[in-house]
Structure formats: C-alpha cells, structure tokens
Amino acid sequence: MSQQPLIALVDCNNFYVSCERVFRPDLVDKPVAVLSNNDGCIVARSQEVKDLGVKMATPVHQVQHLINRYRIQLFSSNYTLYADMSHRVMQCLETFTPQLEVYSIDESFLDLTGVNSDDITAYGQQIRQAIYRNTGIPVCVGIAPTKTLAKLANYAAKKWKGTQGVLDLSDFVRREKLLRLVPASEVWGIGRQTTKRLKLT
Amino acid sequence: MQDKLIPKRGGARPGAGRKKGSSVYGESTRAIRVPESMVADVKEMLAERKHQFEQSVASSSLFSSVSIPAESPTIVDIPLFTGKVAAGFPSPADDYIEKTLDLNDLLIQKPAATFFVRAEGESMLGAGIHPNDILVVDRSIEPVVGKIVICALNGELTVKRLKAIGNEIVLGAENPCYKDILVQEAIDFVIWGVVTNVIHSV
Numbered sequence: 001m002s003q004q005p006l007i008a009l010v011d012c013n014n015f016y017v018s019c020e021r022v023f024r025p026d027l028v029d030k031p032v033a034v035l036s037n038n039d040g041c042i043v044a045r046s047q048e049v050k051d052l053g054v055k056m057a058t059p060v061h062q063v064q065h066l067i068n069r070y071r072i073q074l075f076s077s078n079y080t081l082y083a084d085m086s087h088r089v090m091q092c093l094e095t096f097t098p099q100l101e102v103y104s105i106d107e108s109f110l111d112l113t114g115v116n117s118d119d120i121t122a123y124g125q126q127i128r129q130a131i132y133r134n135t136g137i138p139v140c141v142g143i144a145p146t147k148t149l150a151k152l153a154n155y156a157a158k159k160w161k162g163t164q165g166v167l168d169l170s171d172f173v174r175r176e177k178l179l180r181l182v183p184a185s186e187v188w189g190i191g192r193q194t195t196k197r198l199k200l201t
Numbered sequence: 202m203q204d205k206l207i208p209k210r211g212g213a214r215p216g217a218g219r220k221k222g223s224s225v226y227g228e229s230t231r232a233i234r235v236p237e238s239m240v241a242d243v244k245e246m247l248a249e250r251k252h253q254f255e256q257s258v259a260s261s262s263l264f265s266s267v268s269i270p271a272e273s274p275t276i277v278d279i280p281l282f283t284g285k286v287a288a289g290f291p292s293p294a295d296d297y298i299e300k301t302l303d304l305n306d307l308l309i310q311k312p313a314a315t316f317f318v319r320a321e322g323e324s325m326l327g328a329g330i331h332p333n334d335i336l337v338v339d340r341s342i343e344p345v346v347g348k349i350v351i352c353a354l355n356g357e358l359t360v361k362r363l364k365a366i367g368n369e370i371v372l373g374a375e376n377p378c379y380k381d382i383l384v385q386e387a388i389d390f391v392i393w394g395v396v397t398n399v400i401h402s403v
Contacts, residue, residue: 028356135314
C-alpha cells in the first residue's frame, strides 16, 4: 500500500517583527513595524499594525499619522539578525523531518510522509512549540498532501485562531469545506490575472 | 478669475529632509561660526557629547545586550590539562595532555537555541554573575526551580534564580541588598531562557 504523501509548510508569523520582539519582550502586544533599507517603506507588520489597515510596502510618510496616533514602534531592518534567526528556526525544523526544503527566509516545507497520521495535528503542535521555545519565533503549520494545499492550510491556520496555529488538511472532507470558504486568489499560484479570468468565467 | 496658483512641483514636501532630533546628538542642530582658535576644543566637546548620547541610547536598548553566537565558529581546540589548579600551586602531574577542548563544545549544547546576554547590575553576585559578564543562555532547557533564568518581567529582561514558595513562583536575587520578587498575577512574566554558563574576565 502506497502512503499518501504528507507535506507540512511551516511559516513564521510576521517574521521580521517577531525577530525584533524576541529581544524586546516589552513590545509583544504592541504595534510594531520593520522598515525597508533606508527606512522608506514598511516591510513587516505586527498583527496590530495589519489590523490598522496598513498594507505591505506602504511608504512610511503615508501612514505617519497612524504611527503617531497608535505609537507604532518602528525598526530599521536588521538582516543579519533575521538571517541568524531564520537559520535557528530551520535548524530546529531539521529535527522533525528527514527532508527539509527551505523555501524562503521564513518558511520551509517538511516532508512528513510516514508520520503516524492519527497524531499529525499533535505533531504539528510539537513543531510549533519547539520552534517557539528554542527561538522565540511564533510559527504556523499547515499540513496537506501537496505543497499547494499545505500553503492553503497554513493560510487558514494563520487566519483562524481556533486552529491554534496548526491545520491538517489530509482529510478530504475538511479540505473540501475549507476550499469553499477561501477565495481562489488565496491559492498558491493564482495571481491577479488568473483571478480576473476566473471571475469572468 | 485666476485663483491662487498651487504649484504641482517644487517647494517643500511634508516629511522631506532631515528629521528633527535625528542628529547624532539626539536633538536638533544648527550651523554656527566658530573662531578658528576654538575649533579643536568645540570639536572635542561635540565628540564627547555624541559619545554620551550613543551610550545613553545603547543602555536603553535591550537588544544591545543580547548577542548571537557566531554561525559557524572556527573550532579552536586547546589542550586540556586534567589536574585541577589549586589556586596558584602548579601540580607536577599537569605536564601531560589528556585531550583537547573547544570552548564552543563546552559552552554551547544547542546552537540553535543559544544566545549570549551581557549582565548588568549586581543582584546576582552571589551566583557568580558580575556586571558586564557574558551569560550563555539556552532557551531549549526547561526552566525548573533552582535554575538561573533570564525572564521578561513587565517587558524587561532580567536575570534571577527561579524559586518556589508553596505554589508561588519567586524570582530570587543572589545579593542581600536586593529583594526577591514574588511573581503575582498582576506581573507580566515570561521566562526567556536558562543561563548555563557565565563568562567572566578576571
């Protein structure tokens, strides 16, 4: 009997902001943003800042009123720090899978094929807690038979608090249910143009 | 008929230019003329001022006190002598080498979870932690009672010994001049990591 492949996508929450917060515990529940080189644009936002409606890559001067009003803490980017923290996260992830594919500075695919799937959500929780404990970085875990679905599971795990940061989509019924809830544009690879075309048909 | 002309180009833009208070002295600056004979003195004074400001910024930022171990440190194996040193009395048995020792091996069990923190203050003198010592902190170790921990207390990183009185957690200082802190519910308290070693220069 061939096993269903199982892929987990582990993605760090607001990665640059989380890196800064590890060393500034006083900012854990405060609005924080990280700026691009030369402090021009906002390149990372804490959930509090996202909730204020500040979009990714917004020039700082456009939201200066929000920064003043809500006392958003700004950080210049410190890429040496982010690279180091990323390396730590990936090193921890390596202990959970024989096959780790580092996809970007803050996300990795883990091949979990063969892990007892009764406990797969618990395994995801273990990953999440180990990363947080060892590095201080909060992550979400999406688990599914393909990378695209794992991405989607991760999106849902981030979006819905009830998942507690881990969502397993290996079950067909649950997958169908989620796909009905999520706009097509959130699926990996469905960009602006494809979305437009999908809406026409 | 002609309204006031609002130029579309040129002129001052809001937010442009040097920000107020963004100078190296932490306040706004202005250009002045200085008698030539005094230039050297004034420059020296300014350098001093700049240094002061940098110091004050550095000490207010917690991050400056947390450093990160080198990613791929070179291995430096130093011969390890097996005999113990009895305070300045060299033992004749020390003249052979048992094995070599790499300090990274000794001090860092889990590189991914290890951070270096510079200690401040004298509250932990009794535990051998002096101001400016470097603490090796391992986040992966479970913080059990008796361990020395780095914790975030109302958002501020501090080093204390974890103790318990009944069901209450107590953060103990190791210096009679400092009081222990009882962790009450009102206190925002998170354990950041466990201190494994102190690096102290003598």
